[in-house]
Amino acid sequence: MNRTSAAATAIMAAVLASTLSLVALQELPEGTGKDVTQRLCSIECHGLDKVVAERHSKSQWGDSMANMRKEGAKGTEEEFAIMIRYLTMHLGVPIKINKATAKQIDDVLILEPGQADAIVKYREANGPFADFSALMKVPGLDAKVMEEQQGNINYVPPSVQ
Numbered sequence: 732m733n734r735t736s737a738a739a740t741a742i743m744a745a746v747l748a749s750t751l752s753l754v755a756l757q758e759l760p761e762g763t764g765k766d767v768t769q770r771l772c773s774i775e776c777h778g779l780d781k782v783v784a785e786r787h788s789k790s791q792w793g794d795s796m797a798n799m800r801k802e803g804a805k806g807t808e809e810e811f812a813i814m815i816r817y818l819t820m821h822l823g824v825p826i827k828i829n830k831a832t833a834k835q836i837d838d839v840l841i842l843e844p845g846q847a848d849a850i851v852k853y854r855e856a857n858g859p860f861a862d863f864s865a866l867m868k869v870p871g872l873d874a875k876v877m878e879e880q881q882g883n884i885n886y887v888p889p890s891v892q
Contacts, residue, residue, distance in 0.1 A: 759783065762879055764817025771806050771814065782822065788838045789819045816841055820876075823883045828866065829859040840880055846871060859888045 759765050759779060772782050787795065796804075796811045806814075819841055826839040828850070837847035846869075853869040860866045863881055867874055 760821040762817055762821050764813040767806075767810050767813045768817050771804065771810060782818070786822055786824050787818070788824050789815060789841070790838050792818045792823075820879050820883075823880070825883050825885050827885045827887065829854065829886065829888055839883060841876060843871070843873070860886055862886055 759768060759782070768782065769779065773779055785795075792815045796815055800806075800811070819839070823839055826836055828836070831839070831851075833847040833851045836842070836850055840847070842850075849871060850866070850869050854860060857868075863877070863884070863886075866872070866884070866886075867877065
Protein backbone atom coordinates (compact mmCIF):
# COMPACT_ATOMS: atom_id res chain seq x y z
CA MET A 732 0.00 0.00 0.00
CA ASN A 733 1.47 3.37 -0.98
CA ARG A 734 1.45 6.50 1.15
CA THR A 735 -1.52 8.05 -0.63
CA SER A 736 -3.62 4.91 -0.23
CA ALA A 737 -2.64 4.60 3.43
CA ALA A 738 -3.54 8.23 4.07
CA ALA A 739 -6.84 7.88 2.22
CA THR A 740 -7.65 4.73 4.18
CA ALA A 741 -6.83 6.48 7.46
CA ILE A 742 -9.02 9.45 6.53
CA MET A 743 -11.89 7.17 5.51
CA ALA A 744 -11.56 5.24 8.77
CA ALA A 745 -11.64 8.48 10.77
CA VAL A 746 -14.72 9.72 8.88
CA LEU A 747 -16.46 6.37 9.38
CA ALA A 748 -15.62 6.35 13.11
CA SER A 749 -16.88 9.92 13.43
CA THR A 750 -20.10 9.05 11.59
CA LEU A 751 -20.66 5.99 13.76
CA SER A 752 -20.12 8.12 16.88
CA LEU A 753 -22.75 10.60 15.71
CA VAL A 754 -25.20 7.80 14.99
CA ALA A 755 -24.51 6.31 18.43
CA LEU A 756 -25.06 9.70 20.06
CA GLN A 757 -28.51 9.87 18.52
CA GLU A 758 -29.59 6.56 20.06
CA LEU A 759 -31.94 6.88 22.97
CA PRO A 760 -31.92 4.36 25.82
CA GLU A 761 -34.69 1.76 25.87
CA GLY A 762 -37.65 2.59 28.06
CA THR A 763 -41.28 3.63 28.13
CA GLY A 764 -41.55 6.89 26.23
CA LYS A 765 -38.63 6.33 23.86
CA ASP A 766 -40.94 6.12 20.84
CA VAL A 767 -42.77 9.36 21.70
CA THR A 768 -39.46 11.15 22.37
CA GLN A 769 -37.94 9.94 19.10
CA ARG A 770 -41.01 10.93 17.12
CA LEU A 771 -41.42 14.41 18.57
CA CYS A 772 -37.72 15.30 18.78
CA SER A 773 -36.58 13.96 15.43
CA ILE A 774 -39.28 15.62 13.33
CA GLU A 775 -39.52 18.93 15.11
CA CYS A 776 -36.96 21.77 15.10
CA HIS A 777 -33.98 19.73 16.32
CA GLY A 778 -32.72 16.18 16.20
CA LEU A 779 -32.03 13.58 18.84
CA ASP A 780 -28.40 14.69 19.13
CA LYS A 781 -29.49 17.82 21.02
CA VAL A 782 -31.63 15.77 23.41
CA VAL A 783 -28.96 13.13 24.05
CA ALA A 784 -26.33 15.81 24.71
CA GLU A 785 -28.38 17.44 27.48
CA ARG A 786 -28.99 16.16 31.01
CA HIS A 787 -31.64 17.86 33.10
CA SER A 788 -33.74 17.44 36.22
CA LYS A 789 -37.50 16.86 36.02
CA SER A 790 -38.27 20.57 36.41
CA GLN A 791 -35.65 21.53 33.81
CA TRP A 792 -37.06 19.02 31.29
CA GLY A 793 -40.50 20.47 32.05
CA ASP A 794 -39.24 23.98 31.32
CA SER A 795 -37.65 22.72 28.11
CA MET A 796 -40.94 21.14 27.02
CA ALA A 797 -42.80 24.38 27.81
CA ASN A 798 -40.34 26.29 25.63
CA MET A 799 -40.74 23.73 22.83
CA ARG A 800 -44.50 24.20 22.93
CA LYS A 801 -44.11 28.00 22.78
CA GLU A 802 -41.92 27.52 19.70
CA GLY A 803 -44.66 25.46 18.05
CA ALA A 804 -43.79 21.88 18.89
CA LYS A 805 -46.71 19.57 18.24
CA GLY A 806 -47.76 17.06 20.85
CA THR A 807 -50.42 16.45 23.42
CA GLU A 808 -50.17 17.15 27.15
CA GLU A 809 -49.91 13.39 27.67
CA GLU A 810 -47.06 13.06 25.14
CA PHE A 811 -45.10 15.85 26.79
CA ALA A 812 -45.66 14.27 30.22
CA ILE A 813 -44.41 10.94 28.84
CA MET A 814 -41.33 12.67 27.42
CA ILE A 815 -40.54 14.44 30.72
CA ARG A 816 -40.77 11.14 32.59
CA TYR A 817 -38.66 9.29 30.02
CA LEU A 818 -35.99 11.99 29.77
CA THR A 819 -35.78 12.41 33.56
CA MET A 820 -35.31 8.67 34.02
CA HIS A 821 -32.81 8.11 31.21
CA LEU A 822 -31.14 11.47 30.58
CA GLY A 823 -31.49 13.07 33.98
CA VAL A 824 -28.86 14.60 36.20
CA PRO A 825 -27.04 12.49 38.79
CA ILE A 826 -28.21 12.82 42.38
CA LYS A 827 -25.97 12.36 45.41
CA ILE A 828 -28.47 10.19 47.24
CA ASN A 829 -26.54 10.31 50.53
CA LYS A 830 -26.48 14.11 50.64
CA ALA A 831 -29.51 15.36 48.71
CA THR A 832 -32.58 16.86 50.30
CA ALA A 833 -36.01 15.35 49.67
CA LYS A 834 -36.81 18.24 47.32
CA GLN A 835 -33.64 17.62 45.28
CA ILE A 836 -34.32 13.87 45.13
CA ASP A 837 -37.90 14.50 44.03
CA ASP A 838 -36.72 16.79 41.21
CA VAL A 839 -34.19 14.29 39.88
CA LEU A 840 -35.88 10.91 40.29
CA ILE A 841 -39.28 9.71 39.18
CA LEU A 842 -40.97 8.79 42.46
CA GLU A 843 -44.44 8.54 43.91
CA PRO A 844 -45.46 11.40 46.26
CA GLY A 845 -43.77 11.12 49.65
CA GLN A 846 -41.06 8.69 48.53
CA ALA A 847 -38.29 11.31 48.49
CA ASP A 848 -39.12 12.10 52.12
CA ALA A 849 -39.08 8.37 52.91
CA ILE A 850 -35.61 8.05 51.35
CA VAL A 851 -34.24 10.90 53.47
CA LYS A 852 -35.87 9.62 56.67
CA TYR A 853 -34.56 6.09 56.06
CA ARG A 854 -31.07 7.46 55.36
CA GLU A 855 -31.14 9.55 58.55
CA ALA A 856 -32.24 6.54 60.62
CA ASN A 857 -29.98 3.91 59.01
CA GLY A 858 -26.99 5.75 57.58
CA PRO A 859 -25.81 6.30 54.01
CA PHE A 860 -26.81 4.00 51.18
CA ALA A 861 -23.89 1.85 50.02
CA ASP A 862 -25.54 0.70 46.80
CA PHE A 863 -28.80 0.01 44.99
CA SER A 864 -29.76 -2.92 47.21
CA ALA A 865 -29.40 -0.71 50.30
CA LEU A 866 -31.61 1.96 48.70
CA MET A 867 -34.23 -0.65 47.86
CA LYS A 868 -34.72 -1.30 51.59
CA VAL A 869 -36.66 1.96 51.74
CA PRO A 870 -40.31 0.87 52.05
CA GLY A 871 -42.54 1.60 49.07
CA LEU A 872 -39.95 2.13 46.32
CA ASP A 873 -40.80 0.50 42.99
CA ALA A 874 -37.79 -1.69 42.08
CA LYS A 875 -38.48 -1.59 38.34
CA VAL A 876 -38.80 2.20 38.22
CA MET A 877 -35.72 2.64 40.41
CA GLU A 878 -33.69 0.19 38.30
CA GLU A 879 -34.28 2.31 35.22
CA GLN A 880 -32.85 5.31 37.08
CA GLN A 881 -29.74 3.68 38.52
CA GLY A 882 -27.51 5.71 36.20
CA ASN A 883 -28.77 8.88 37.89
CA ILE A 884 -27.96 7.76 41.45
CA ASN A 885 -24.56 8.38 43.08
CA TYR A 886 -23.88 6.44 46.28
CA VAL A 887 -20.66 8.15 47.38
CA PRO A 888 -20.75 8.62 51.18
CA PRO A 889 -21.46 12.21 52.29
CA SER A 890 -18.01 12.60 53.88
CA VAL A 891 -16.41 12.06 50.43
CA GLN A 892 -18.89 14.23 48.53
